[in-house]
Every structure is written in structure tokens, then in C-alpha cells.
Amino acid sequence: MTYFVDHLKKNIHRTRYAGDDCGFLQTPIEKREFTNSTAFVKQLEEQELYERCPHCQSVKMLVNND
Numbered sequence: 001m002t003y004f005v006d007h008l009k010k011n012i013h014r015t016r017y018a019g020d021d022c023g024f025l026q027t028p029i030e031k032r033e034f035t036n037s038t039a040f041v042k043q044l045e046e047q048e049l050y051e052r053c054p055h056c057q058s059v060k061m062l063v064n065n066d
């Protein structure tokens with residue numbers, strides 16, 4: 001599993017599922033980081049209060065039906 005860390009918004013994406021909904025398009029390249037280290041991601045979550053992006057944690061579900 002590869003993670004995509006947005007250091008600007010403090011979001012953690014899963015590279016495989018990341019898409020337009022994730023809101024990282026305006027994050028500059030130098031604020032983006034790719035990692036496959038679960039320990040690193042966990043550390044960011046617990047110590048830096050990064051949040052896992054809700055848009056790419058699993059296969060997309062149809063939630064916007066209105």
C-alpha cells in the first residue's frame with residue numbers, strides 16, 4: 001500500500017484511490033510526499049494529527065445521489 005501525504009492540509013491519502021475529490025490539486029509539489037511506510041503514516045496520525053482522507057480509504061461508494 002502506498003500512501004500519499006498532503007503536508008499542506010495534513011491529509012493522508014491512499015495513492016490507489018486518490019482522486020479529484022481529495023482536494024490536493026492545489027497542494028504544491030514540495031508539500032506532497034509518497035510513502036509506503038505504515039509506521040510513518042501512523043506516526044503522522046498520532047503525533048502530528050494528520051487525518052486520513054475520507055475520499056480514498058476504500059472503493060468509492062455512491063453517496064452523492066441528491
Ligand SMILES: [Zn+2]
Nearest residue numbers: 013022053056
Ligand atoms: Zn484522498
